[in-house]
Amino acid sequence: MSRWLSLYAVAAYAFLHLPLAVLAVFSFNSSRVTAWESFSFTWYRAAFTDPQLSEATVNSFLIGAAATILATAIGTLCAYALWKRGSLPITSTLYLSMVTPEIVLGIALLALYQWMFRYLGLQLGLHTVILAHVMFCTAYVVTVVAARLRSIDASLEEAALDLGATDWQAFHRVTLPQLVPAIVSAALLVFITSFDDFVITSLVAGVDSETLPMVIYAMARKGFNPAVNAISTMIVLGLGVLILLSSRLERKP
Amino acid sequence: MNRLRFWCLAPATTLLAVLFLVPILIIAAYSLLSRGPYGGVMPPWTLENYTRLADPLYLSILWRTSLYSLAATAVCLLAGFPLAWFISRSGPRKSLFLALVIVPFWTSFLVRTYAWMFLLRDTGLINSTLQSLGLIHQPLPLLYTPFAVIVGLVYGYLPFMILPIYATLEKLDPSLLEASADLGARPITTMFQIVIPLARPGMLAGGVLVFISCLGAYLTPDLLGGGKTIMIGNLVQNQFTAARDWPFGAALSLLLMAVVMAMLMPVLRREKDGLL
Numbered sequence: 001m002s003r004w005l006s007l008y009a010v011a012a013y014a015f016l017h018l019p020l021a022v023l024a025v026f027s028f029n030s031s032r033v034t035a036w037e038s039f040s041f042t043w044y045r046a047a048f049t050d051p052q053l054s055e056a057t058v059n060s061f062l063i064g065a066a067a068t069i070l071a072t073a074i075g076t077l078c079a080y081a082l083w084k085r086g087s088l089p090i091t092s093t094l095y096l097s098m099v100t101p102e103i104v105l106g107i108a109l110l111a112l113y114q115w116m117f118r119y120l121g122l123q124l125g126l127h128t129v130i131l132a133h134v135m136f137c138t139a140y141v142v143t144v145v146a147a148r149l150r151s152i153d154a155s156l157e158e159a160a161l162d163l164g165a166t167d168w169q170a171f172h173r174v175t176l177p178q179l180v181p182a183i184v185s186a187a188l189l190v191f192i193t194s195f196d197d198f199v200i201t202s203l204v205a206g207v208d209s210e211t212l213p214m215v216i217y218a219m220a221r222k223g224f225n226p227a228v229n230a231i232s233t234m235i236v237l238g239l240g241v242l243i244l245l246s247s248r249l250e251r252k253p
Numbered sequence: 254m255n256r257l258r259f260w261c262l263a264p265a266t267t268l269l270a271v272l273f274l275v276p277i278l279i280i281a282a283y284s285l286l287s288r289g290p291y292g293g294v295m296p297p298w299t300l301e302n303y304t305r306l307a308d309p310l311y312l313s314i315l316w317r318t319s320l321y322s323l324a325a326t327a328v329c330l331l332a333g334f335p336l337a338w339f340i341s342r343s344g345p346r347k348s349l350f351l352a353l354v355i356v357p358f359w360t361s362f363l364v365r366t367y368a369w370m371f372l373l374r375d376t377g378l379i380n381s382t383l384q385s386l387g388l389i390h391q392p393l394p395l396l397y398t399p400f401a402v403i404v405g406l407v408y409g410y411l412p413f414m415i416l417p418i419y420a421t422l423e424k425l426d427p428s429l430l431e432a433s434a435d436l437g438a439r440p441i442t443t444m445f446q447i448v449i450p451l452a453r454p455g456m457l458a459g460g461v462l463v464f465i466s467c468l469g470a471y472l473t474p475d476l477l478g479g480g481k482t483i484m485i486g487n488l489v490q491n492q493f494t495a496a497r498d499w500p501f502g503a504a505l506s507l508l509l510m511a512v513v514m515a516m517l518m519p520v521l522r523r524e525k526d527g528l529l
Contacts, residue, residue, distance in 0.1 A: 019368035078265035101469025108276035135272040167257040243359040
């Protein structure tokens with residue numbers, strides 16, 4: 001391989017990683033301004049003791065957990081049914097939900113919730129955020145699980161049926177166990193996506209359901225606050241571990 | 254089997270119908286109604302929200318959105334292709350190099366955008382470093398410029414370009430490259446005559462993915478740009494919040510969705526088996 005190409009690759013990887021690395025380094029800077037002073041955990045302490053941040057973190061975990069369980073279950077069942085026999089309308093709608101810009105999904109959901117508010121008395125809150133996340137994450141689960149299903153031998157399930165298993169038994173005792181790595185991988189992706197979402201969440205969240213990205217956004221807009229560097233570093237590391245785990249599971253045979 | 258299939262599909266179809274199709278239909282209806290006195294919508298039915306798109310003010314925002322998206326896509330293609338080529342040639346460490354592209358891509362979009370605010374602001378790392386080195390005396394205006402928005406878009410969506418190109422290069426038969434070299438072609442000739450033409454589907458898919466993501470961008474222009482760099486996404490958000498003109502915001506949303514779908518059709522048709 002030519003030396004120029006390797007050199008270029010180093011530069012490209014630097015572009016991809018340096019901004020986040022610099023952020024992480026400066027999260028340990030004791031100074032409030034962007035000049036290195038000395039190593040300190042000041043901003044981590046500030047982040048951990050901020051009541052608004054801890055409340056938002058709890059909300060983000062609650063929403064993430066609920067959205068993960070629901071979207072993973074719904075998406076897995078859907079992928080399984082589509083594996084047996086495809087359905088163009090459902091597949092196209094799933095595609096469409098994946099490619100629609102987030103801002104459009106957000107305002108469309110907001111319009112729906114306004115209707116529900118008027119006619120059913122629905123208030124914005126954690127539940128409206130969870131429903132929104134389940135909606136845009138289900139298609140990811142279907143994609144990941146469907147990819148795994150394509151590599152599964154359908155005759156195993158047919159054999160189970162021939163030997164007298166019911167449909168349900170064939171599904172949960174023969175096919176489902178083979179899907180576990182893909183399902184866990186999909187669940188991790190959903191959690192990451194839900195935990196990180198800002199655009200849709202900020203539109204459909206109520207006053208008492210601020211999430212971590214919403215607080216970070218507000219802090220970033222207000223002006224420079226090194227505590228944001230500290231939270232950001234923790235988020236990058238946390239999500240980084242999850243994504244590595246997820247991609248390892250996805251490739252597992 | 255049919256009962257099980259029904260119960261497996263019921264939750265997903267209900268979810269998609271109630272939380273995706275119905276909201277989109279509501280938006281479609283709103284786009285044909287008139288603006289209510291305090292936000293909201295009211296009769297009569299009208300096409301005025303669509304004709305207003307031709308207003309020079311809005312045309313300039315649509316034009317800017319296309320321009321930034323095109324610029325970001327071009328930079329992603331030029332920067333992404335060599336890296337995809339590098340990864341596809343990197344032998345046993347291929348999966349490591351691929352992970353190094355994917356991992357930052359999945360870690361928080363918001364944080365990645367914020368990282369550029371941290372680098373580009375007047376008192377940010379780039380300006381403070383240049384000033385302490387004595388290279389500049391006034392901070393360079395980097396943040397809240399078109400430059401910042403395009404950098405943010407490239408940084409946000411570069412992997413969308415790299416991954417599909419890598420997928421086509423990965424399938425490239427190495428004997429074609431050997432044959433080309435045996436017949437006396439220089440590496441640069443092989444690249445332009447063999448590799449790039451064969452990688453075209455990946456470049457097309459990557460280009461469309463990056464371009465449509467940029468068209469719908471909201472957070473990047475919002476945080477890295479200023480009032481003079483707003484894109485369609487910001488305009489849509491503005492109509493539903495500050496401007497309280499829902500029908501116009503709805504018309505803009507539908508326009509955005511229509512463009513995105515029209516651009517994706519050829520790519521999806523090419524990938525017959527698709528992702529699902």
